[in-house]
Amino acid sequence: MTTSDITPRTLPATADNALLAEAGTGTRVELRTVVKDYGATRVLHGVDLDIAPGEFVSLLGPSGCGKTTALRVLAGLERATEGRILLGGSDVSSVPTNRRDIGMVFQSYSLFPHLRALENTAFGLRRRGVGKKDAAARAADALDLVGLGHLADRFPHQLSGGQQQRVALARALVTEPRVLLLDEPLSALDAKVRVQLRDEIRRIQLRLGITTVFVTHDQEEALAVSDRIAVMNAGRIEQIGTPEDLYLRPATAYVAAFVGVSSVVPGTIVGETVEVWGIPLPRRTAEGVAPVTGEVEVFLRPENVRLAGAGDAGVDAVVQESTFLGSSRRTLVHTADGSLVQVQHPVSERVEFGDRVRIALAPEPVVVRARD
Template sequence: MTVADAPRALPSTSDNLLLADAGEGTRVEFRGVVKEYGATRVLHGVDLDIAPGEFVSLLGPSGCGKTTALRVLAGLEKATDGAVLLGGADVSRVPTNKRDIGMVFQSYSLFPHLTVAGNTAFGLRRRGVGKKDAAERAADALDLVGLGHLADRFPHQLSGGQQQRVALARALVTEPRVLLLDEPLSALDAKVRVQLRDEIRRIQLRLGITTVFVTHDQEEALAVSDRIAVMDAGRIEQIGTPEELYLRPATSAVAAFIGVSSVVPGDVVGDTVTVWGVELPVRGPVAPGPADVFLRPENVTLVSADSPGVDAVVQESIFLGSFRRTLVRTGDGTLVRVQHPATDGVEYDGRVRIALSAVPVTTRPRGAA
């Protein structure tokens, strides 16, 4: 059974109308989606299958095509070729307001003259929902995001995190088939960003709503996603669970983008690569010869001076709570990050010795981008 096909627990119901009506989500499919702006191709035949109720992140650097893909899914951009399906139906030519989706953007886009309750109920009123029913549903949505007590305030009386929660409630109140999140947390400070990130995931699980989340922040994607699609230059490099992408990156681009890696020189022979005299297993078939090797900090350790290893000099060391991440320079000038217990004392310009764990590594031809 694949991750996309795995059964999901139904949300528990309550007096909240949104939860009582929550379903199992809607399948979302991209089939060979191409998007061009004049002579520039931004999406190169994107294929993606998102299971009902799944939380999938589109992750990648700026300009990789992730926001364009989301806008095509929303109907804000028309695909040049290919098809977008919701629940098995082709919606490629269906306008945005007929696709039954909810969207949350980086900017809150709240109406300053409307209260929190008025902003939340706005979409319902536009759809012809009666005033009383709209008010009740808006109240349920605000309770869901923890803002029921602020219903009578205006946007300027709220913090940034509170305003983004209102935007989320407004997107959820219409009970859309799919929720789209376009970098909704990037304008918030770090602590609020983590809190709201976790809250979005909690709500998504309770509602069972299919969610597509666009972000350039790998920590966000790793923390909340069922699966992550890593994009580069308009293509999906790899899609998988956070664990799969981190532990078994399919390409050097994924290895470089997910997590922290040091790139060190090595030589590939057969299915191993030699780094400073140590043979390491290589993931996937690779061409023999000089290679760049991606080393995770947790797979590089500090060892005693008389142990097998490589001599290095400390360049910097960062305290990260229960561990430190220390940057060292080896004799050949290579910079390597080492993750070690915070109790292991190191000093700037101090001499240390490092050793490599014999775990599979990702490589690319030496000097390749």
């Protein structure tokens, strides 16, 4: 890692950069009941997605959930079996990739090893017939935008991984596409560079006002940069909403389990509440999801579980481990019924392995699912 990978940068002023000076208001992107089959296997099951102009939307989910396939269909790299793709209200379902006016950044940098950073960035412009001088000037603006103007003459092997990915980003932006597509662009980078480049992509996206679709399996990444997140499961969108909506108001057990950290403990539905260790908690219900009854599994967020003080109502537990997180501690405890529960608490509350404690639950709505 080099110093330039982690040093915060100041973006150029609008008047000093043609890309920023000509930034538009973004393009609306729509996937309408998109189905994708590979032979007898259906990978996308009628995906509907409406992305507002200038919005940053992440497709989040585990490997094999269909998020990259959805992005490739949007890019035109795959043809939808059914459904339509609209950009700015125009149906581009049959339009080839090179005529959809999109920029795309992949996990692999895909830079030409024999071309310098400036030449790699200008490559798409030259292919479009832009003159050498104009292409070089616009490529220089794009490299300035990603903080690499001073490395324009470097070959890819002379750049770090983070710097190579910035060149790939500059190459995608230099053609001033209507839509930017990012397919796991940060997964090959180390943690510190990954966070720094993630935040930089978001700052640039906001400055340009470009509609962006970002594919990732990393929930922290999606929560940090997105206007909205579409959580995908087995080729369907399980829930779409703001990061706050998904974390605080998950519509399904799948979303509760995938977004954020949750402990899964036994409970029993009693009327409009669910009892956990005899403690009544409000339960969250989602429109279109069949209600469950009887014995259930309950999802508890760590911040809604605390170490009970002397005289407080609570549940007996034994400490298994405790982790220092800087501003707080997260402690794993084992209850008498065999549940493992994550507890988030102040660093001043120190516990050790084997300590006997009591835990209390905040009266926050919880997501439940039927017990197998």
